[in-house]
Amino acid sequence: MDTAEHQHFAWLARSFGRTDYLPLTPEDLEALGEAGQYVDKYPGTHLFKEGDDSVAAYVVKAGEVELYRSRPEVDLVVGRVGPGAVIGDIALFQGAPYISSAKAVEPVTAFQLERSKLLPLLTRHPVIAMRWLVAGLNQLEATQRHVIRLMHRTVFEQVAELILDEADRFGEVRLSQTSLANLLGSTRQTVNQALSQLREAGAIQTGYRVIQVVDRDALEAVVTDTVPAR
Amino acid sequence: MDTAEHQHFAWLARSFGRTDYLPLTPEDLEALGEAGQYVDKYPGTHLFKEGDDSVAAYVVKAGEVELYRSRPEVDLVVGRVGPGAVIGDIALFQGAPYISSAKAVEPVTAFQLERSKLLPLLTRHPVIAMRWLVAGLNQLEATQRHVIRLMHRTVFEQVAELILDEADRFGEVRLSQTSLANLLGSTRQTVNQALSQLREAGAIQTGYRVIQVVDRDALEAVVTDTVPAR
DNA sequence: GGCGAATCGTCGCTTCGGCGACGATTCTTC
């Protein structure tokens, strides 16, 4: 089973942010309509694989897609995206092979934009190209900022922040501690220790696959206290 | 004096790669000519400052520009770019304030592209917009890959790689160990220890502000041995 | 040639976090 190793680097997905960064308007989509067609993928099948020639980019319409890069020993999950996400565009525009593999984890419907049709189309619709450009730069900036924030911060601080991020409107985080550790690129034990500290500080309560936020301000204090400020 | 703190995060510049990522053809520049004009800046003066409204992007023609982000206590140098670099474009396209400050460290000549003129122009010249898009995505990909390579690698490995990167054609690296440490986001002592190891292994020789590569293969072995392979 | 500044080489201490281990809970499924 490779899921253990597979999941181990899920934190990269967090680092690089969501890839659903291309807000296309209905008109845009209409214009793009002639550049490709819808495709359906069963769970477990690939939209494209790392190293393949990039012949198309995809806009995810429904379902979850996992992006990962293969390494000799492990697969690094670099993203997990849902409806709205655009994938494969980097390689497509670079004219290079795909950088990562994209695998459907649920039944997926995606719009396939073929390079041969997309490029001329963007030339005819510069507004879409511009929007694409803006989206790409946004992501670049977000990635840089995320890296800055990630470095030189202790797991303790990262855990506090992650909880704030993931808490639902009831202040609950429904994740196992192992999952949390994966999201942070850390280990279960270290995360557990951080949680213990937070629990003793009265900021949270922990349970089986649940973390309950008790004192939101305390958590925020931990984060902002040491954040590179912004 | 703030230079010490200022320089301390020079390694970010390495992480985020060179910002000179926009290869414009002469024709492109000609077309862009109508969107702005040349400006000259004396050393120490700013092209723009973090937080200012982004009114223009700049293409550096001559001189070195330092990009940094201000924090309550320190300035993080996120890039140091020379001729060919494009700066300020992210904020410009986002329509948001500048993300970082840009300061001339030498006499700088730059071409100033004003937003009000640039945007319509790109709409008229989609090819340029496309090239810009490609360049942005390239950098995004490079940043992601760099982050992957940086994480989970020891200073020892990073030092070996940095030496290979910075060695001139005589196999010499003319940098103080303090500078090396800054480039890696590490400390002088730790770097020194790594160098000692490499010296004992017969891979390099060290001197005053000089490192001489003796056994290139040995260095490469250190790097590739542990690199996430690619 | 000499002096101060910069740089190098090295210790030792400390913190952070990865890793293995083990028992105690909680859930799931039949």
Place this chain on the structure above:
DNA sequence: GAAGAATCGTCGCCGAAGCGACGATTCGCC
């Protein structure tokens, strides 16, 4: 409700690296 799997809480050990300190070496400048 009982067995087995998943999850949690906690130790202890160890390596990596930050930080301060101090003497030795080298350089630039007068």
